[in-house]
Every structure is written in structure tokens, then in C-alpha cells.
Amino acid sequence: MHGHDGWMWPMWGLMMLFWLAVAGLVVWLVARYARPGRTGGDSTDTARRVLAERYARGELDTDEYNHRLQNLR
Numbered sequence: 001m002h003g004h005d006g007w008m009w010p011m012w013g014l015m016m017l018f019w020l021a022v023a024g025l026v027v028w029l030v031a032r033y034a035r036p037g038r039t040g041g042d043s044t045d046t047a048r049r050v051l052a053e054r055y056a057r058g059e060l061d062t063d064e065y066n067h068r069l070q071n072l073r
Contacts, residue, residue: 047072
């Protein structure tokens with residue numbers, strides 16, 4: 001007889017919830033500790049670098065670049 005078959009589905013469901021929780025924890029940890037810009041540097045330095053890159057690509061004119069750079073100081 002199959003007297004223990006009734007426990008198979010709830011236990012399988014609990015096992016799936018456990019592995020989903022483990023996977024969620026791994027994703028959360030990776031997202032938390034692998035963010036760009038968390039290298040210990042100053043965020044203002046990062047902003048200045050991005051601003052300089054945009055200016056070099058021609059996305060900003062000189063006046064806009066100087067205005068934004070002054071706001072960062």
C-alpha cells in the first residue's frame with residue numbers, strides 16, 4: 001500500500017520553498033555586495049568621472065559641464 005504518499009506533496013512543497021529561499025538569499029547577497037561604485041572610493045569622484053566622460057563624448061557643452069562640476073564641489 002501507499003500509506004505515506006499523502007506526505008509526499010507537502011514535503012516536496014516545503015523543499016521547494018527552502019531552495020527558493022536559499023536562491024533568494026544568494027541573489028540578495030550578490031546584489032547587496034556587488035553594487036558598482038562600492039569600491040571604497042568617494043562617490044563625488046565617480047560623479048566627476050561620469051561628468052568628464054559625458055563632456056568628452058560631447059553630451060554636455062562647456063558651460064553645462066562647468067556648472068555641474070561647480071555643483072559637485
